[in-house]
Amino acid sequence: MSNNKIIDLGSSEDPLVLDCGKSIGPIKTAFTTYGELNETKSNAILVCHALTGDQYVASEHPITKKDGWWSLLIGPEKSIDTNKYFVICPNVIGGCMGSTGPNEINPKTGKEYGLDFPVVTIGDMVKAQKLLIDSFGIEKLFSVIGGSMGGMLVLEWLSKFPSYVFSAIPIATTTNHSAQNIALNELARQAIMADPEWKSGNYNIENTKPVKGLSVARMAAHISYLSEQSLHEKFGRNLQNKNKIEFSFDADFQVESYLRHQGFKFVDRFDANSYLYITRAMDYFDLKAENNGSLIEAFKNTNSHILCASFTSDWLYPTSENKVIIKAFNALGLNVSFVEIETDNGHDSFLLDEPEFFQTIKGFLDATYKKL
Amino acid sequence: MSLFNTDRDFSIISKMIPSRSKIIDVGCGDGSLLDYLIKKKNIDGRGLEIDQDKIRECLAKGISAIQGDADIDLIDYPDKSFDYSILTYTLQATKRPKKVLEELVRISNKAIVSFPNFGYWKIRMSLLLNGKMPVSNELSYSWHETPNLHFCTIYDFIDLCEATDIKIEKKVNLKKNVIQSYNNKEWFENFFSGSGMFLISKK
Structure with a gap:
C-alpha cells in the first residue's frame, strides 16, 4: 500500500x-x-x-x-x-x-x-x-x-x-x-545530452527516451558510490557466464555486466532531465x-x-x-x-x-x- | 587500562571544576566522567575519543563526542574553546605528549592532567627486582602490546612543564584526596604516588 x-x-x-x-x-x-x-x-x-x-x-x-x-x-x-x-x-x-x-x-x-x-x-x-x-x-x-x-x-x-x-x-x-565531484556530474550530464534521443530535453514531447545516455550517467555515478575494495571483492576480474575472454565488446567481465544492469534498471525509475537539474543543484x-x-x-x-x-x-x-x-x-x-x-x-x-x-x-x- | 580509582579521581576532578563550566574530556572513553560531571556540576561537556564503540556509548548517554585522535584533532579547536580540558591517563598513550599538553592549555583556560607515575616505588622495585618491564593491575599490558608509548614520572612531567609554556597551578594528592597549591618538586610524591594529577594552564 x-x-x-x-x-x-x-x-x-x-x-x-x-x-x-x-x-x-x-x-x-x-x-x-x-x-x-x-x-x-x-x-x-x-x-x-x-x-x-x-x-x-x-x-x-x-x-x-x-x-x-x-x-x-x-x-x-x-x-x-x-x-x-x-x-x-x-x-x-x-x-x-x-x-x-x-x-x-x-x-x-x-x-x-x-x-x-x-x-x-x-x-x-x-x-x-x-x-x-x-x-x-x-x-x-x-x-x-x-x-x-x-x-x-x-x-x-x-x-x-x-x-x-x-x-x-x-x-x-x-x-x-570539489572539482572532482563537479567533473563526475558533468560526465553524467554530457552522457545524457549526447544521446540523440534526448532531443534537447524534449524527449517526452517527441516520444523518445534517452535510455542510453541516462544509463551511462548512472554507470559512471555508480562507480563513484563504491570503493575499489568492494568492486574488487565483488567482481575481481571474474568473467560473466564464460570461461575465457571473447575478443569482443560484449560484457566479458562481471563488473561490466553489473554496471550495465545498474544503468538499465535505473532508466525505468528516473528522468533524464531531473538528473541534469539535480546534479546542477549539487554542483552549485x-x-x-x-x-x-x-x-x-x-x-x-x-x-x-x-x-x-x-x-x-x-x-x-x-x-x-x-x-x-x-x-x-x-x-x-x-x-x-x-x-x-x-x-x-x-x-x-x-x-x-x-x-x-x-x-x-x-x-x-x-x-x-x-x-x- | 584498569583505571586506578575511578570514584576517587572523578570526585577530585569534580572538586576542581566550577559548576556550568564548558569542558572537553580528551580520551573520554564511554563518557562516564562527563556524565558524572554533567550530573554533579551541570557542566557543558564534549568528548574526544579514538574508539568508535566508546563514541556510541557516549551518544547513547546523550553526550556529544567526536571520533578523533588527541595527537591530530586538537588543532581543530580554536583558542580558549573551553573552560577546562581533561586528560586522564591518556598522556602516556599519545605520540607527542608535549604537543598535546600545549594544545590542551591553548584550547582551554585550564587543563587537568593525570598519568601513571613511573617514579612510584613499586614500579622501581618491580624493574629492579624482576629485571622486566613492570606489569601490574594499573599497568596491565605487556611491553610488546601496550598502547602506552611515553611513560613518565612526576618529576619528568614537572620538568616538561617548566621547559615549556605551561604553568602548574595545583597538584592533587590522590592518596589524601586533597588539592594543593604547587610550589616545588617533592621527592616523596614522586616516590610514593601511583599516579600524578595536576591542574595546568598557559604561562
Missing part, C-alpha cells in the same frame, strides 16, 4: 522565489509519512533523500516494487522507530516522482516544462521543504537527517532555518562540491562561498544537536570533507558528535546494512529526544 501524498504549496500570487530569480507557484510536493505526529508536534523527523532517491524511504517503491531505500533504518521498532517518531520524506523539487520538476506540466503553458524548468538549487529545495513543514504546523523538527545530497539539504536547513532544527544528522556529505551548492568564505558565518545561528558521520572507504565525500564541517561546528562550540564508520562499502554505505551506523543514529536520536 502506498502512502504517497501530493500537496500544492504556495500559489501563483504567493510563489516560491527561486535563487535564480524566477518564481514558481503553486509548487507540488510529493511525500510520504510514517508514524503519528504527536500533539505538541515535537516528534517529527524530516528525511532528505539523495540525488536519485525519492519519497519512498520506508515503503515499497511503486515502479521497482522494492522496499524503501532506508527501510532498514526506518520503521516500527527500527533505529528510527516510527512508533515513537513521525517521519516525513518529501521528493525534492526538480525531482521526478511527483514533485514539481522538469517532467511536470507547466501550468502557464499547459505543456511539460522540459528545459524551461528553472534551474533550482539546494536552497530552493529546502525552501520548498519548509513550506511542507509549515503545512503541518510544525515549528521545530525534532531532527533533519540525510546522506550525500540529503546531507547537503540538512546543512542548508541548519544554515537557513536554524530555529526549526532541534537536531540534525548530516551523513557522508560536504558544504561544497556552496555554503562557504555564499557566506564570504566562512562556514562559521554559515552556521552562526545554529544551536542544534548534531551528529555527523562519514565512511572510511567513501572517496566521493571523504572523511576529510566531513571534518571541515565538524571544524566549523566546533569553532561555534556546538553540541556536535562525529563518527567515522569503518567499512569497505564506499559512499553507498549509508544506504546499506551497517549495524554500527544504525546503532549510532539510534543512540543519538533517543538520547537527544530526552533533551526536548
Whole structure:
C-alpha cells in the first residue's frame, strides 16, 4: 500500500522565489509519512533523500516494487522507530516522482516544462521543504537527517532555518562540491545530452527516451558510490557466464555486466532531465562561498544537536570533507558528535546494512529526544 | 587500562571544576566522567575519543563526542574553546605528549592532567627486582602490546612543564584526596604516588 501524498504549496500570487530569480507557484510536493505526529508536534523527523532517491524511504517503491531505500533504518521498532517518531520524506523539487520538476506540466503553458524548468538549487529545495513543514504546523523538527545530497539539504536547513532544527544528522556529505565531484556530474550530464534521443530535453514531447545516455550517467555515478575494495571483492576480474575472454565488446567481465544492469534498471525509475537539474543543484551548492568564505558565518545561528558521520572507504565525500564541517561546528562550540564508520562499502554505505551506523543514529536520536 | 580509582579521581576532578563550566574530556572513553560531571556540576561537556564503540556509548548517554585522535584533532579547536580540558591517563598513550599538553592549555583556560607515575616505588622495585618491564593491575599490558608509548614520572612531567609554556597551578594528592597549591618538586610524591594529577594552564 502506498502512502504517497501530493500537496500544492504556495500559489501563483504567493510563489516560491527561486535563487535564480524566477518564481514558481503553486509548487507540488510529493511525500510520504510514517508514524503519528504527536500533539505538541515535537516528534517529527524530516528525511532528505539523495540525488536519485525519492519519497519512498520506508515503503515499497511503486515502479521497482522494492522496499524503501532506508527501510532498514526506518520503521516500527527500527533505529528510527516510527512508533515513537513521525517521519516525513518529501521528493525534492526538480525531482521526478511527483514533485514539481522538469517532467511536470507547466501550468502557464499547459505543456511539460522540459528545459524551461528553472534551474533550482539546494536552497530552493529546502525552501520548498519548509513550506511542507509549515503545512503541518510544525515549528521545530525534532531532527533533519540525510546522506550525500540529503546531507547537503540538512546543512542548508541548519544554515537557513536554524530555529526549526532541534537536531540534525548530516551523513557522508560536504558544504561544497570539489572539482572532482563537479567533473563526475558533468560526465553524467554530457552522457545524457549526447544521446540523440534526448532531443534537447524534449524527449517526452517527441516520444523518445534517452535510455542510453541516462544509463551511462548512472554507470559512471555508480562507480563513484563504491570503493575499489568492494568492486574488487565483488567482481575481481571474474568473467560473466564464460570461461575465457571473447575478443569482443560484449560484457566479458562481471563488473561490466553489473554496471550495465545498474544503468538499465535505473532508466525505468528516473528522468533524464531531473538528473541534469539535480546534479546542477549539487554542483552549485556552496555554503562557504555564499557566506564570504566562512562556514562559521554559515552556521552562526545554529544551536542544534548534531551528529555527523562519514565512511572510511567513501572517496566521493571523504572523511576529510566531513571534518571541515565538524571544524566549523566546533569553532561555534556546538553540541556536535562525529563518527567515522569503518567499512569497505564506499559512499553507498549509508544506504546499506551497517549495524554500527544504525546503532549510532539510534543512540543519538533517543538520547537527544530526552533533551526536548 | 584498569583505571586506578575511578570514584576517587572523578570526585577530585569534580572538586576542581566550577559548576556550568564548558569542558572537553580528551580520551573520554564511554563518557562516564562527563556524565558524572554533567550530573554533579551541570557542566557543558564534549568528548574526544579514538574508539568508535566508546563514541556510541557516549551518544547513547546523550553526550556529544567526536571520533578523533588527541595527537591530530586538537588543532581543530580554536583558542580558549573551553573552560577546562581533561586528560586522564591518556598522556602516556599519545605520540607527542608535549604537543598535546600545549594544545590542551591553548584550547582551554585550564587543563587537568593525570598519568601513571613511573617514579612510584613499586614500579622501581618491580624493574629492579624482576629485571622486566613492570606489569601490574594499573599497568596491565605487556611491553610488546601496550598502547602506552611515553611513560613518565612526576618529576619528568614537572620538568616538561617548566621547559615549556605551561604553568602548574595545583597538584592533587590522590592518596589524601586533597588539592594543593604547587610550589616545588617533592621527592616523596614522586616516590610514593601511583599516579600524578595536576591542574595546568598557559604561562
